[in-house]
Amino acid sequence: MFSRLASGLRPSGLRPIGLNEQTRNAATLKTLSIRMRAIKNMQKITKAMKMVATAKFKKDMRTMENGLPFAQPVLNLFQRLPVEEKAGPITYVAVTSDKGLCGGVNAQVAKQVRLGLGAEEAKGNTAKIMVVGGKGVSTLKRLYGDRFSTTFEECSKVPFTFAAASLIAERIALSKPARCKVVSNQFKSMVSYDTIARHTFTVDEATTMDRGEWTKAMDVYSFEPSIYEVWQDLHEFYYGCVIYGSFIQSTTTETAQRMNAMENASKNAGEMYGKVELQFNRARQAKITTELCEIISGASAV
Amino acid sequence: MWEESEEPEYVAAAGDRIQLKVRSPEGDGISVACSEVILPSASGQLGVLANHAPMMSALDTGVLRYKEDGVWKPIVVLGGFASIDANSLSILVNDFEKADDIDAAEAQKQLEAATAMMEKAESKKDKLEATNKVKKAAARLQAAMFLSKK
Numbered sequence: 001m002f003s004r005l006a007s008g009l010r011p012s013g014l015r016p017i018g019l020n021e022q023t024r025n026a027a028t029l030k031t032l033s034i035r036m037r038a039i040k041n042m043q044k045i046t047k048a049m050k051m052v053a054t055a056k057f058k059k060d061m062r063t064m065e066n067g068l069p070f071a072q073p074v075l076n077l078f079q080r081l082p083v084e085e086k087a088g089p090i091t092y093v094a095v096t097s098d099k100g101l102c103g104g105v106n107a108q109v110a111k112q113v114r115l116g117l118g119a120e121e122a123k124g125n126t127a128k129i130m131v132v133g134g135k136g137v138s139t140l141k142r143l144y145g146d147r148f149s150t151t152f153e154e155c156s157k158v159p160f161t162f163a164a165a166s167l168i169a170e171r172i173a174l175s176k177p178a179r180c181k182v183v184s185n186q187f188k189s190m191v192s193y194d195t196i197a198r199h200t201f202t203v204d205e206a207t208t209m210d211r212g213e214w215t216k217a218m219d220v221y222s223f224e225p226s227i228y229e230v231w232q233d234l235h236e237f238y239y240g241c242v243i244y245g246s247f248i249q250s251t252t253t254e255t256a257q258r259m260n261a262m263e264n265a266s267k268n269a270g271e272m273y274g275k276v277e278l279q280f281n282r283a284r285q286a287k288i289t290t291e292l293c294e295i296i297s298g299a300s301a302v
Numbered sequence: 303m304w305e306e307s308e309e310p311e312y313v314a315a316a317g318d319r320i321q322l323k324v325r326s327p328e329g330d331g332i333s334v335a336c337s338e339v340i341l342p343s344a345s346g347q348l349g350v351l352a353n354h355a356p357m358m359s360a361l362d363t364g365v366l367r368y369k370e371d372g373v374w375k376p377i378v379v380l381g382g383f384a385s386i387d388a389n390s391l392s393i394l395v396n397d398f399e400k401a402d403d404i405d406a407a408e409a410q411k412q413l414e415a416a417t418a419m420m421e422k423a424e425s426k427k428d429k430l431e432a433t434n435k436v437k438k439a440a441a442r443l444q445a446a447m448f449l450s451k452k
Contacts, residue, residue, distance in 0.1 A: 066329030073385065073392055077358075162327035162396060221385065224343055224359035233344075233360050237383060237394075244327060
C-alpha cells in the first residue's frame with residue numbers, strides 16, 4: 001500500500017495526481033483510522049476483562065485456600081490405599097470451564113483426556129466420559145461424543161459450594177464406575193499449573209481390593225461405628241472432596257490464565273495500534289505532500 | 303534435673319491437650335485447644351479425651367461440645383466426619399454454627415415450624431428434608447439452651 005502511494009507521488013515535473021489516487025488516499029486514511037479505533041476499543045475491552053479477572057481471582061484464591069484444607073484430609077486418607085492396575089471399564093471426569101479466553105487450560109485437559117482414552121482403548125477397556133464445563137463438552141464432543149455419559153454445564157453461574165460438588169459426585173457414584181480418573185488443572189502459581197489425571201478410588205475398587213493391603217492402610221484408624229457402616233458414607237464424601245478440590249483449583253487456574261491471556265492481548269493490541277498509527281501518519285503526510293505538489297504545479301503552470 | 307513443661311502454642315490452659323479443628327467447605331472454622339470433646343456421632347454421643355487412639359467417625363447433625371479451660375462450650379454441626387490422630391481432632395462438616403449467635407426463642411419457633419412440616423410431609427423426599435430441618439432446629443435449640451444455662 002505504501003509503495004503504491006509512493007509511486008503515485010513521484011513529483012516528476014508537472015504530473016498531475018489522478019482522481020483515483022486522491023480518493024485512494026482519503027479512503028486509505030479513513031480505513032486506517034477505522035482500524036485504529038477498532039483496535040483501541042479492543043484494547044479497552046481486554047483491559048476491562050483483565051481487571052474483572054483480577055477481582056475474580058482474589059475471590060477464587062480465597063475460596064481455594066479455604067476449601068482445600070477441608071478436602072485434603074480425606075484425599076490424604078485415601079492416598080494410603082495402594083493403586084492396583086486393573087483392566088476394566090473406566091470413567092474419565094474432565095473438569096473444564098464454561099467460558100473461554102482463558103489460555104490453554106481447557107485444551108490441556110482435553111489433551112489429557114484424549115491421551116488417556118487412547119491408551120485405555122488400545123488396551124481394550126471401554127471408556128466413558130463425564131464432563132464438567134461447557135468448554136470441555138464442545139472440545140470433546142466431536143471425537144468422543146458417543147462416549148459421553150453425563151455433562152454438567154453452567155456450574156460457574158452460581159458460587160460453587162460443596163453441595164454442588166456433592167451433586168456431581170453423587171452422579172458419578174450412581175454410575176458405579178469400575179475405575180475412575182479425574183482430569184483437572186492443579187493450581188501451582190499465577191503463571192503455572194499442572195494438568196493431572198488423578199486416579200480416584202471407586203467403591204468397586206475398594207471392595208475388590210486385596211484385603212490385606214486395605215486393612216494395612218486403614219488399620220491405623222479404628223472406625224466408629226464400624227468401618228463397613230462408615231465406609232459407604234466416607235466414600236461418597238471422598239468423591240465429593242475430589243470433585244470440590246478439583247473444581248476450585250480448576251476455577252482459580254482458569255481465572256489466573258484469563259488474567260494472563262487478557263494482559264497479553266492488551267499488550268498485542270497496543271503494539272498493533274502503534275504499527276497502524278505509523279502507517280496512518282505516513283499516509284497523512286503523503287496526502288499532504290500530494291496536495292502541496294498539486295498546488296505548486298498548479299501555481300507554476302500559471 | 304528434668305523439668306516438666308507444658309507447650310501451649312498460644313494461651314491454652316494447662317491440660318487442654320486436644321487440638322480441635324472444625325472445618326467447613328467455605329473456610330476454616332474453629333481451632334481451639336481443649337481437654338475433652340463430645341461428638342454427636344451417627345451412632346450416639348462419643349467422648350474424646352487426650353491421647354485417644356486414632357479413630358474416624360461419621361457425625362450426625364447435632365451439638366458438639368468441647369471443654370475449654372474447664373468450661374463446656376457448644377457448637378452446632380450439620381453432619382460430616384471426625385478423625386482423631388495424635389491429639390489432633392479434625393472435624394469436617396457441611397456447615398457449623400457457633401452457639402453464641404443463636405437466639406433461643408427463635409430456635410424454638412423454628413423447631414415447632416419444622417416439626418409441623420415433618421408431620422405434614424407426604425413424599426419420601428419431603429419427609430427426609432423435613433427430618434433434617436427438625437434435627438437442625440433441635441440442635442440449634444439445644445445449643446442455645448446449653449449456653450443460657452451457664
